[in-house]
């Protein structure tokens with residue numbers, strides 16, 4: 454038994470990447486015991502519904518779990534939940550946990566995810582200012598979103614906009630404050646930003662662009678009463694959500710002396726600078742053969758793909774990470790699906806029209822399709838995945854011609 458424990462493969466973190474890795478190892482009949490140590494009290498769960506259907510109350514907590522706890526334990530593995538890994542002693546291959554126990558590992562996988570970026574401004578300690586990252590955060594926020602309440606969201610990215618959509622559907626008065634000149638500027642092109650702006654404004658959300666937040670105004674009993682802006686205005690608020698991005702959780706890896714640079718550095722086999730330690734998910738800056746440069750991604754697809762790569766590496770298979778990244782978002786009746794990274798495009802091609810509420814934007818670089826954003830057009834996303842993965846060269850005329858069947862392009 455002691456020997457078995459020493460050889461255990463330990464996963465640090467109990468999020469999407471950790472759960473996907475456990476599942477992949479079970480499917481591959483991995484011959485060693487796996488111990489997952491997760492700080493949160495829940496078995497591995499999916500976060501996307503936290504700003505969508507779980508926030509709106511359409512689904513319950515159990516439906517978020519990737520698998521029931523019994524699936525992992527039934528396969529002979531352990532979940533140690535509600536416990537944090539505090540230290541990695543690489544020389545002795547031993548972890549120290551927050552309950553003061555120690556745990557030996559044979560192979561170690563870091564799946565520590567990310568934490569929210571905080572807005573440190575005057576008044577940021579006031580009650581009623583929220584961040585959204587876990588189940589408990591959504592539970593607390595949902596309780597405050599009664600019809601007529603004034604919700605101010607700082608940040609017009611994916612999560613801020615999804616919450617805006619969920620809350621406005623419930624009759625909450627929503628204001629979105631975005632510092633940039635357009636919504637989701639970091640991840641999408643002008644057409645999509647304009648479409649989302651129109652969608653939110655048309656649903657009664659007060660969207661303010663080019664708006665810098667300077668702090669929070671205090672009301673009674675230490676509660677927030679407003680958000681102050683650089684132009685001197687104050688936007689009244691009963692509840693505030695700050696959603697300004699995440700920071701990779703690298704503290705444990707850095708303290709252990711692993712190479713980190715805005716993420717734990719891993720190669721295409723998800724190996725860190727220590728050959729017995731792998732890292733996957735939001736916490737990594739990784740090499741993916743699909744890209745020319747090291748990349749950091751915050752998405753379920755990346756968490757799952759890297760988990761599969763880790764499972765292959767642990768099984769001794771030669772399967773490097775080589776996938777085009779993809780994302781999705783649901784806002785109102787809009788199903789947005791995105792594949793590839795559009796930032797470096799030199800040409801954009803529209804297929805369909807925003808008025809039809811079903812369209813796609815193809816992003817090209819030197820004639821090759823490098824990314825596709827599809828709204829309510831799943832076929833454009835599915836075909837786009839193939840085009841982007843194989844960097845297909847297709848003319849703008851063909852992509853925009855609705856008489857050309859997209860399927861014929863692959």
Ligand SMILES: Cc1cc2nc3c(=O)[nH]c(=O)nc-3n(C[C@H](O)[C@H](O)[C@H](O)COP(=O)(O)OP(=O)(O)OC[C@H]3O[C@@H](n4cnc5c(N)ncnc54)[C@H](O)[C@@H]3O)c2cc1C
Nearest residue numbers: 466468469470492500501537538565566734735751752753
């Ligand atoms: C509200 C919300 C909506 C989202 N919507 C989408 C979406 O629509 N589409 C999409 O693709 N992505 C979405 N994402 C992003 C996606 O959920 C993440 O990219 C994904 O969860 C990353 O998985 P991960 O396992 O790397 O990290 P996480 O899921 O963050 O899990 C990391 C876990 O590790 C634990 N941990 C950290 N340090 C330690 C330690 N020292 N000891 C023990 N445990 C530790 C943390 O507590 C956490 O539970 C969303 C995220 C949020 C928050």
